[in-house]
Amino acid sequence: MIDLSTTYLGLKLKSPLVVSSSPLTESLESIQRLEEAGAAAVVLPSIFEEQLALEGNALDRDLSRGTESFAEALSYLPEYEDYRQGQDDYLSQLRRAKDACSIPVLASLNGATARGWVRFAKEIEQAGADALELNTYSLATDRNETSGTIEKGIVNLVREVREATRIPVAVKLSPQYTALPHLAKELDHAGADALVLFNRFYQPDFDIESLDVRPRLVLSRPDELLLRLHWVAILYGDVKADLAITGGVHSAEDVLKCVMAGAQISMMASVLLAKGIPYLSTIQADLVHWMEEHEYQSIKQMRGSLSRRAVPDPSSFERGNYIKTLSSYTLRQPSLQ
Numbered sequence: 001m002i003d004l005s006t007t008y009l010g011l012k013l014k015s016p017l018v019v020s021s022s023p024l025t026e027s028l029e030s031i032q033r034l035e036e037a038g039a040a041a042v043v044l045p046s047i048f049e050e051q052l053a054l055e056g057n058a059l060d061r062d063l064s065r066g067t068e069s070f071a072e073a074l075s076y077l078p079e080y081e082d083y084r085q086g087q088d089d090y091l092s093q094l095r096r097a098k099d100a101c102s103i104p105v106l107a108s109l110n111g112a113t114a115r116g117w118v119r120f121a122k123e124i125e126q127a128g129a130d131a132l133e134l135n136t137y138s139l140a141t142d143r144n145e146t147s148g149t150i151e152k153g154i155v156n157l158v159r160e161v162r163e164a165t166r167i168p169v170a171v172k173l174s175p176q177y178t179a180l181p182h183l184a185k186e187l188d189h190a191g192a193d194a195l196v197l198f199n200r201f202y203q204p205d206f207d208i209e210s211l212d213v214r215p216r217l218v219l220s221r222p223d224e225l226l227l228r229l230h231w232v233a234i235l236y237g238d239v240k241a242d243l244a245i246t247g248g249v250h251s252a253e254d255v256l257k258c259v260m261a262g263a264q265i266s267m268m269a270s271v272l273l274a275k276g277i278p279y280l281s282t283i284q285a286d287l288v289h290w291m292e293e294h295e296y297q298s299i300k301q302m303r304g305s306l307s308r309r310a311v312p313d314p315s316s317f318e319r320g321n322y323i324k325t326l327s328s329y330t331l332r333q334p335s336l337q
Helices: 028-037 049-064 071-076 080-100 117-126 147-164 180-190 222-235 252-261 270-275 279-293 319-327
Strands: 006-008 011-013 017-019 041-043 105-110 131-135 169-173 194-197 205-207 212-214 242-246 265-268
Touching: 006 242, 017 279, 028 041, 028 080, 028 279, 080 105, 080 117, 105 117, 117 131, 117 147, 131 147, 147 169, 147 180, 169 180, 169 242, 180 222, 194 222, 222 242, 222 252, 252 265, 252 279, 265 270, 270 279
Parallel strands: 017 041, 017 265, 041 105, 105 131, 131 169, 169 194, 194 242, 242 265
Antiparallel strands: 006 011, 205 212
């Protein structure tokens, strides 16, 4: 019997197949279908820092609007619940998801500052989330903002959330950090229970006819996995936090690579959006078939077997790989007709 079980954030999962934050995890029906297809856990869609801030600002403005006029102005005040719609809907969906399925349900907060996050993280914990993923998507566009300042802000955010809650906390990072191993160590010390590599960098497109900049979203491609494998293989064994890979996971082979690099789980969404939720069952079946053919008994048996610590030549993950890669390409001479 092949043992696909793994642990992540202190949770025992039946396999490393986790569905990441996406439209797939928006509805209860979809989450139940994902569980039936083999998902070991799901991450709910993110609630964004901007949502929390806008709702708070709107509440402040509307609670004071007209109160300087007459006593009757109190009737102008909107119901408080109107401004907690996004937050309350999210918490309600979380509770329903927990009641509707038996697999772990993770919540997701998307932002880069501690503003309002600690309070909402507590509410997420009270709503029953098995864990919390902090999706720290931010871009440095201010020339006066240093990399050290950005990293310190993320570390402080994690420390504050970690101190305020008891549920496990995962940190989803972008790949654009100059010294990722150092940041990983600092997040380790701040109490991060897991690191998720990496957030996808969504870039706007230019409309040259309307002279407008527009958002553009494309599903992930399998070749995006290479960057994730590279860094997980480097971090494996150097941090206490669990490691997860998201972005570019499209097949059982990709899942195997993630585990061999050192990841506890592999997260996927794009392939299921493209091929449908039932395809998750195909990935799981292919995973078991490969392990049987190669005489692996468990997922744990192969974890980290292709990490930097395990391979004979660690330079493959360092500058040596750059030289080898460039020298490996040979120009083909055009054939003469």
